[in-house]
Amino acid sequence: MSHHILDAKRLLCPMPVIRTQNKVKQLSPGDILDVICTDPGVTSDIPAWCRITGHRFIDVKSDADEIVIRIEIRSRD
């Protein structure tokens, strides 16, 4: 298991979702990915993407400057 960070700041949805989708293809089940964003739309879009792809949305943390969404990569089997 390894921990990865994806910088998706200043990108507007759906670009953070696309970048997440593409990054996850390079990761392994059990890996953790933190997606750092500024578009508040990600707080609904990335969890929705996790639900349809089977990856686990862990949590979202945000402050005035950025939003960090943490997900765990799951196997697609």
Added chain:
Amino acid sequence: MSHSVNKPEKKQRKAVALISGGLDSLLAAKVIIDQGIHVEGINFYTGFCVEGHTHAIRKKDKAKPKRNNALWSAEQLGIQLHIVDVIEPYKEVLINPSHGYGANMNPCLDCKSFMVGQAVEWIKENDFDFIITGEVIGQRPMSQRRDTMPVIAAESGASDLLLRPLCAQLLPPTLPEKEGWVDREKLLDFNGRTRKPQIELANKLGFQDFAQPAGGCCFLTDKNYSDRLVDLWQARDTKAYELDDVMLLKVGRHIRPKPNFKLIIGREEGENKFMEGYRKQFIHLYTISAKGPLVLIEGNTDEKDLQLAAEITARYSQGRQEKTVTVAVKDQNGVSKLLNVKPFSNEEKLRDWYI
């Protein structure tokens, strides 16, 4: 002694559905899923999709529920969704559409052929059997007409692998129908601009809260947006553009006082905040002595132009009634100077300069 004969298992057929996030593509996918076909969704992001950057910018829009309707559709259908960034290849479609533009800068027919063409490549790479779309004959004036639908099938290279479940009974049978992968009798015969059959089918299938965007799913169908795009191309003397251009055309007031530069003026806090991300790319202005907008300058300016830009910036600040307003002008390297200016007051000229 009896021998059991192993019959070859029927191959599970697979279709990719173009999912825009609207009702028609949702219904088309559902109709095919209900015939036992394995369906996955594909959504192409051109940069101009209304779905994307609309909800993030303006603060007033933040009270509205935020969701990506393509993701929502996939979730309702219980299918995978592949969102594909086609920003770069789409440029050629927008810049040189072989079938021209619609009422605004919308190259709908070329766009549809392009997207179906992208889906053709995708099904080859992913070993899928055919493509489905939510197109309905007569639904849209350019891309969804009886005479243009075969053009899309031909120019995309999809040919008879392109199935439109919502109006398939009005069209020649496609390969999935001819081969019996899907039952043509269970497909539909929707026709025309009415939305009634779609609403009835949605109710029958139990879909609620689906998206019904009034102006379609693309900024290029919007007159104001198209005017700004044309102005950008004319000012630069080239149709080349980047994603940042696409974004900034959606934000703020755009005012072109002279051919060599325009101002992008934030209309409210959300836009100002979004535009802050561009401060290193543009000369920008903001008021010091009164509350006011962030203003980006696109183009090349001399000292007189900056003076005029500062006066216009002051006009859109809360100091517009003051005799003078102090305006900061900062270049891309962070070097700034202060100008004390009289707020611009010729409203007629401003209206003429408005894009």
